[in-house]
Amino acid sequence: MGKDISKMPTLDAISKIIKETGVKEKYKEKVEKAEKEKAKKQD
Amino acid sequence: MMNFLHISYPVWKTIAQANTFPFYHKVDGSDSIVAFTGDRAMVYRTYAIGADYTDWAAAFLADSAVVTELADGQASVYGLSSVAAPVAKDGRRIQIASAIGDDQDVQYTGAGDNIVTGARLVGQDFRSAIEEISLITVDWQFMEWIEITGGRVRNVGSTDGDFYHYDIYAPATTGVSNPGAGAFDKYNLGGPNNMFVPNPTNEGDWDVDIAEKHNANVVFTKAVPVIAKAKDGYFDWDPVTYALTVNATGTGKYYLFDFEVALIRVINKHWMVPGTLDEFLAPAAYAAKKLLPQYIHQMTINKSAEAVSTYLYWELLLGRADTTL
Numbered sequence: 001m002g003k004d005i006s007k008m009p010t011l012d013a014i015s016k017i018i019k020e021t022g023v024k025e026k027y028k029e030k031v032e033k034a035e036k037e038k039a040k041k042q043d
Numbered sequence: 044m045m046n047f048l049h050i051s052y053p054v055w056k057t058i059a060q061a062n063t064f065p066f067y068h069k070v071d072g073s074d075s076i077v078a079f080t081g082d083r084a085m086v087y088r089t090y091a092i093g094a095d096y097t098d099w100a101a102a103f104l105a106d107s108a109v110v111t112e113l114a115d116g117q118a119s120v121y122g123l124s125s126v127a128a129p130v131a132k133d134g135r136r137i138q139i140a141s142a143i144g145d146d147q148d149v150q151y152t153g154a155g156d157n158i159v160t161g162a163r164l165v166g167q168d169f170r171s172a173i174e175e176i177s178l179i180t181v182d183w184q185f186m187e188w189i190e191i192t193g194g195r196v197r198n199v200g201s202t203d204g205d206f207y208h209y210d211i212y213a214p215a216t217t218g219v220s221n222p223g224a225g226a227f228d229k230y231n232l233g234g235p236n237n238m239f240v241p242n243p244t245n246e247g248d249w250d251v252d253i254a255e256k257h258n259a260n261v262v263f264t265k266a267v268p269v270i271a272k273a274k275d276g277y278f279d280w281d282p283v284t285y286a287l288t289v290n291a292t293g294t295g296k297y298y299l300f301d302f303e304v305a306l307i308r309v310i311n312k313h314w315m316v317p318g319t320l321d322e323f324l325a326p327a328a329y330a331a332k333k334l335l336p337q338y339i340h341q342m343t344i345n346k347s348a349e350a351v352s353t354y355l356y357w358e359l360l361l362g363r364a365d366t367t368l
Contacts, residue, residue, distance in 0.1 A: 002343065005208075
């Protein structure tokens with residue numbers, strides 16, 4: 001028996017959640033923090 | 044573009060007559076058996092004809108008398124489908140841009156690939172039979188990325204209320220826990236669903252082997268890239284090498300998820316005409332999407348009443364780079 005596809009989230013629903021949960025912003029923060037720490041170490 | 048008329052319609056013959064025909068579809072005016080009822084067999088007569096349609100017209104008129112005669116009582120509904128080259132009012136042919144890229148060849152296929160053994164074209168057959176009130180599914184995959192631009196579906200023995208769906212979904216990508224030293228983090232998207240995002244300092248909690256192949260016989264990876272429509276993904280995928288790479292700027296065309304994703308419902312609740320019908324899914328002049336080999340295709344057939352078995356056969360018109368074994 002195959003999968004019940006109706007229970008899987010759709011691409012559109014996921015795109016919306018990605019925006020709502022701020023994945024992009026959280027990632028950006030991590031990258032900036034990493035860059036700052038790198039610069040600090042170099043100083 | 045070739046000027047053609049491709050037409051298929053059923054005629055009833057005796058079993059003895061039908062047994063003289065091969066059990067496969069031919070596009071040369073010969074016949075193929077698709078169903079038996081009592082002492083009769085339904086035979087599909089198919090033509091692919093060039094500029095001269097007169098031979099088709101004569102053949103159809105001759106055979107249609109037989110169909111009409113047998114429709115009373117045992118003959119099912121008969122179907123008539125065609126894909127004709129479009130013609131303008133003044134008779135000039137209308138050119139339709141091909142939906143298939145230059146690097147792709149065209150293939151009608153009635154089977155998927157065997158991704159376990161790496162044998163192309165000999166995987167899951169596109170056919171199914173269902174006898175009781177329930178639903179069944181048929182799953183298949185291809186070894187390379189493909190584009191779907193059309194197809195053909197035949198249902199036999201259907202009862203009113205039978206229908207089918209055709210879906211494509213992406214399986215989940217599996218990560219390995221590596222707290223504080225992983226190349227990736229999981230960003231929660233609600234409930235048990237998470238997205239893999241690269242950790243800029245390799246101090247994440249998860250690892251994903253994005254180079255590992257699904258198995259030794261195929262070129263595609265075990266990790267499953269899922270299309271990022273907004274191009275805000277953290278991965279890129281190469282359609283030539285099939286390599287999956289990290290996109291650290293977050294502008295990639297693909298995501299990685301640890302859950303299954305419903306990608307496309309290619310056919311939604313297609314009602315089967317009671318009896319028998321042969322339908323072409325007309326090639327659409329649209330920019331077909333690349334469907335990665337990691338994606339799973341699934342046909343779901345729903346039977347609504349117990350009577351005779353319902354059979355479903357389908358073929359897909361694909362654009363693919365490799366059409367041979």
